[in-house]
Amino acid sequence: MVHHDTMTGAEILLKALVDQGVDVIFGYPGGAVLPIYDELSKQNRIRHILVRHEQAAVHAAEGYARSTGKVGCVLVTSGPGATNAVTGLADAQCDSVPLVCLTGQVPTHLIGNDAFQEADITGITRPCTKHNYLVKDTNQLARTVHEAFHVARSGRPGPVLIDLPKDVVQNRGLYQPPSKTKSKYNPQVKGDIHAIEKAVDLIASAKRPVFYVGGGVINSGIAACQLLTQFVRMTGFPCTLTLMGLGAFPGSDPLFLGMLGMHGTVEANMAMHDCDVMINIGARFDDRVTGRLNAFSPNSKKIHIDIDPSSINKNVAVDLSIVGDCAHVIEDMIKVWKARQPKIDERALRAWWAKIEEWRGADSLRYPASDTIIKPQYAIQRLYDLTRSRNPYICTEVGQHQMWAAQHLRLDSPLHWLTSGGLGTMGYGLPAAMGVQTAHPDALVIDIAGESSIQMNIQEMATLVQHNLPVKIVILNNQYMGMVRQWQELIHGARYSESHMDHHPDFVKLAEAFGAVGLRAERPDQVDGVITEMLAVNRPVIVEMRTDASENVFPMIMPGMAHNEMVLGQEDRSRDNPGSEQDGMVLV
Amino acid sequence: MTDAVQDSNRHTISVLVDNESGVLARVIGLFSGRGYNIESLTVAEVDAHENLSRITIVTSGTRMIIEQIKNQLRRLVPVHKVHDLTIEGPHVSRELALIKVASTGEKRVEALRIADIFRARAIDSTNESFVFEVVGATEKVEAFITLMQPLGLVDVSRTGVVAIARGSKPL
Numbered sequence: 147m148v149h150h151d152t153m154t155g156a157e158i159l160l161k162a163l164v165d166q167g168v169d170v171i172f173g174y175p176g177g178a179v180l181p182i183y184d185e186l187s188k189q190n191r192i193r194h195i196l197v198r199h200e201q202a203a204v205h206a207a208e209g210y211a212r213s214t215g216k217v218g219c220v221l222v223t224s225g226p227g228a229t230n231a232v233t234g235l236a237d238a239q240c241d242s243v244p245l246v247c248l249t250g251q252v253p254t255h256l257i258g259n260d261a262f263q264e265a266d267i268t269g270i271t272r273p274c275t276k277h278n279y280l281v282k283d284t285n286q287l288a289r290t291v292h293e294a295f296h297v298a299r300s301g302r303p304g305p306v307l308i309d310l311p312k313d314v315v316q317n318r319g320l321y322q323p324p325s326k327t328k329s330k331y332n333p334q335v336k337g338d339i340h341a342i343e344k345a346v347d348l349i350a351s352a353k354r355p356v357f358y359v360g361g362g363v364i365n366s367g368i369a370a371c372q373l374l375t376q377f378v379r380m381t382g383f384p385c386t387l388t389l390m391g392l393g394a395f396p397g398s399d400p401l402f403l404g405m406l407g408m409h410g411t412v413e414a415n416m417a418m419h420d421c422d423v424m425i426n427i428g429a430r431f432d433d434r435v436t437g438r439l440n441a442f443s444p445n446s447k448k449i450h451i452d453i454d455p456s457s458i459n460k461n462v463a464v465d466l467s468i469v470g471d472c473a474h475v476i477e478d479m480i481k482v483w484k485a486r487q488p489k490i491d492e493r494a495l496r497a498w499w500a501k502i503e504e505w506r507g508a509d510s511l512r513y514p515a516s517d518t519i520i521k522p523q524y525a526i527q528r529l530y531d532l533t534r535s536r537n538p539y540i541c542t543e544v545g546q547h548q549m550w551a552a553q554h555l556r557l558d559s560p561l562h563w564l565t566s567g568g569l570g571t572m573g574y575g576l577p578a579a580m581g582v583q584t585a586h587p588d589a590l591v592i593d594i595a596g597e598s599s600i601q602m603n604i605q606e607m608a609t610l611v612q613h614n615l616p617v618k619i620v621i622l623n624n625q626y627m628g629m630v631r632q633w634q635e636l637i638h639g640a641r642y643s644e645s646h647m648d649h650h651p652d653f654v655k656l657a658e659a660f661g662a663v664g665l666r667a668e669r670p671d672q673v674d675g676v677i678t679e680m681l682a683v684n685r686p687v688i689v690e691m692r693t694d695a696s697e698n699v700f701p702m703i704m705p706g707m708a709h710n711e712m713v714l715g716q717e718d719r720s721r722d723n724p725g726s727e728q729d730g731m732v733l734v
Numbered sequence: 735m736t737d738a739v740q741d742s743n744r745h746t747i748s749v750l751v752d753n754e755s756g757v758l759a760r761v762i763g764l765f766s767g768r769g770y771n772i773e774s775l776t777v778a779e780v781d782a783h784e785n786l787s788r789i790t791i792v793t794s795g796t797r798m799i800i801e802q803i804k805n806q807l808r809r810l811v812p813v814h815k816v817h818d819l820t821i822e823g824p825h826v827s828r829e830l831a832l833i834k835v836a837s838t839g840e841k842r843v844e845a846l847r848i849a850d851i852f853r854a855r856a857i858d859s860t861n862e863s864f865v866f867e868v869v870g871a872t873e874k875v876e877a878f879i880t881l882m883q884p885l886g887l888v889d890v891s892r893t894g895v896v897a898i899a900r901g902s903k904p905l
């Protein structure tokens with residue numbers, strides 16, 4: 147008997163997704179999710195982007211989420227479909243990207259039976275999701291979906307997985323709207339006002355301050371980035387950004403010191419080392435940023451603003467912590483600052499800026515120019531100059547090219563920089579760009595890639611072509627897993643064990659084989675030409691730039707070293723004697 | 735991690751969670767995944783109406799690690815309350831152990847005599863064995879077990895610690 151106010155689980159699921167504002171799902175079908183796919187085919191509220199590998203579906207949803215501030219959505223089948231998604235989920239977990247991943251599951255009565263395409267995906271993903279659910283009753287489906295979106299986007303964002311046994315999506319049950327769904331999960335967003343007042347006093351008293359800003363401000367949203375920019379400019383203090391924070395403060399602003407950390411600028415790292423007040427907003431004292439902990443910014447008072455209490459006092463003990471959402475906290479800080487009109491120590495600040503200008507004078511991102519071979523930094527600078535007027539979205543893969551992009555692109559807009567920071571997932575960039583382009587069909591979306599990384603999800607070229615997503619892929623082909631080669635050169639006695647690939651595809655022909663456009667530059671004088679050509683095409687393009695294979699990323703803080711012990715370049719190898727790996731960093 | 739060994743202290747933490755499948759795996763996975771130490775862990779439903787279970791964890795670590803453990807627990811969606819009984823004020827903690835001693839003659843008499851001192855009850859008995867039930871603080875239970883060792887101890891089953899704050903306030 148069919149109750150007329152009941153719906154099938156698949157109907158309930160899609161209605162719940164629509165009610166949660168989902169307009170795109172990235173997915174791949176299979177037996178366990180066929181009832182959902184059947185339902186998808188009967189509607190047109192939600193667009194489905196059919197990928198070529200489930201990992202790519204998750205990265206695409208990450209790209210969608212991070213470039214819009216919304217929750218990304220993924221749909222994959224049970225067993226291998228779900229396990230293929232795991233890397234993407236782990237990536238989203240590390241970088242705090244809000245996702246909901248729907249996985250098919252064998253029918254409830256077969257769970258635990260080693261049934262065909264059964265995987266204990268809630269067990270497998272427990273440590274790499276923010277939360278996960280196994281739905282056992284169709285009547286619980288709508289509630290679970292609503293809560294999953296709430297959990298994904300609230301507090302510190304992250305991926306949430308919902309495992310859907312086939313019978314649960316086939317059976318009938320009742321729908322429940324979001325308005326009727328209460329969740330006990332409600333993280334604190336307002337910061338403690340007394341702590342904020344104390345922070346303002348401390349900031350105002352600083353003689354050598356630095357803002358150390360991270361991905362949490364991006365997570366908090368465009369408003370948070372604007373408030374941050376306003377606050378930093380009100381103080382006139384220097385500001386550095388983490389890899390994940392790039393774009394939160396305008397890259398072209400004179401107060402910006404560039405990225406900090408392992409491959410950060412001299413001025414950023416030295417300012418961190420020598421500061422007397424550090425204002426950490428939405429950054430998590432990652433080991434790639436701090437260097438050797440016992441030498442990390444030894445003489446500063448540290449303020450830490452973070453929505454996740456577990457980020458506070460995790461690696462670095464701080465003097466003043468404020469738990470809350472960046473936008474709320476910065477807004478309150480601005481109010482308190484305006485109300486108090488603090489007298490800042492202008493003289494000390496002038497001296498501090500003079501010091502910073504001295505460090506800036508080192509011009510630590512400079513590189514030897516060449517008119518015979520394409521320097522990767524040159525390629526990125528040209529790409530930036532020729533595209534910045536179009537405010538492109540930039541995605542990257544993982545490796546040296548990622549670091550050069552982070553160093554040399556001075557992005558002014560938040561949500562336009564997408565990179566895999568925490569997990570460092572090669573193969574992230576192309577599918578992420580796919581997700582960005584889906585969300586912003588008319589925007590210029592570029593993936594800066596290495597020739598090795600790009601091969602990890604190259605199959606997605608077919609997705610780009612099928613869905614008319616004109617992503618531009620710029621491969622800096624240095625013939626090596628350059629980042630690995632660099633570590634081997636600097637740390638492992640230049641023994642290049644397995645970091646060279648003897649064979650690569652012809653990327654131009656490969657692009658063409660997928661139905662995309664392929665271009666190549668082999669000399670510096672061809673770089674502008676291929677970029678211009680690439681920009682003129684409204685289709686997916688692969689541009690291969692043959693770059694200098696021996697180039698390394700500098701500055702570099704070697705593992706176990708401190709901010710004031712950077713290696714500045716190839717000629718400055720006095721300090722390339724790595725400290726203990728133990729409390730330092732390990733190779734990604 | 736060198737300071738992790740220094741001034742490591744034992745803490746008893748009470749955690750109120752939704753009584754749903756997987757919640758224990760989340761808590762245990764958190765400890766194993768992050769390398770925290772579990773000395774004992776007990777769990778049982780405490781509020782059938784609200785569907786809540788209470789987990790009592792005894793763990794040890796430096797101040798920073800203990801703070802991390804509590805904050806990491808609070809991140810779990812089905813976790814509602816996390817209280818560090820060790821630092822929040824006086825509390826009482828107890829565990830129960832069942833201890834099987836197989837012996838005859840002098841040793842058997844001695845076992846009974848010590849059980850009496852510890853107020854352990856014999857809850858099963860044959861001609862050559864006893865099962866004692868002993869309740870108390872961990873130290874007491876451990877002392878009792880040590881004393882039983884030479885007297886024919888063959889098997890031990892312990893509940894792990896349950897704890898509650900003194901006074902009138904709920905968790």
Ligand SMILES: Cc1cc2nc3c(=O)[nH]c(=O)nc-3n(C[C@H](O)[C@H](O)[C@H](O)COP(=O)(O)OP(=O)(O)OC[C@H]3O[C@@H](n4cnc5c(N)ncnc54)[C@H](O)[C@@H]3O)c2cc1C
Pocket residue numbers: 240241242301302303359360361362363365366387388389390391405406407408409410427428429430431432434435451452453454457470471472473544545548549566567568569570571629734
């Ligand atoms: C090859 C390679 C090299 C790298 N080199 C560097 C390097 O040189 N420099 C560098 O900086 N990074 C580098 N990284 C990246 C690094 O591994 C970390 O991913 C990165 O430093 C972390 O950035 P973050 O501190 O901004 O934290 P995120 O990972 O972005 O975390 C955000 C923090 O903000 C908090 N938060 C989230 N939402 C909010 C909110 N609404 N309000 C308040 N707080 C919130 C979170 O709880 C979290 O603590 C490298 C990565 C790779 C792969």
Ligand SMILES: Cc1ncc(C[n+]2csc(CCOP(=O)(O)OP(=O)(O)O)c2C)c(N)n1
Pocket residue numbers: 543544545546547548570571572573595596597598599600622624626627628629630734
């Ligand atoms: C999935 C995955 N496997 C391995 C690594 C380790 N790793 C980090 S960078 C790198 C080399 C990347 O090479 P390429 O894409 O050519 O970039 P390049 O460094 O040459 O610019 C490797 C293997 C990783 N980050 N991700």
Ligand SMILES: [Mg+2]
Pocket residue numbers: 545596597598622623624625626627628
């Ligand atoms: Mg390479």
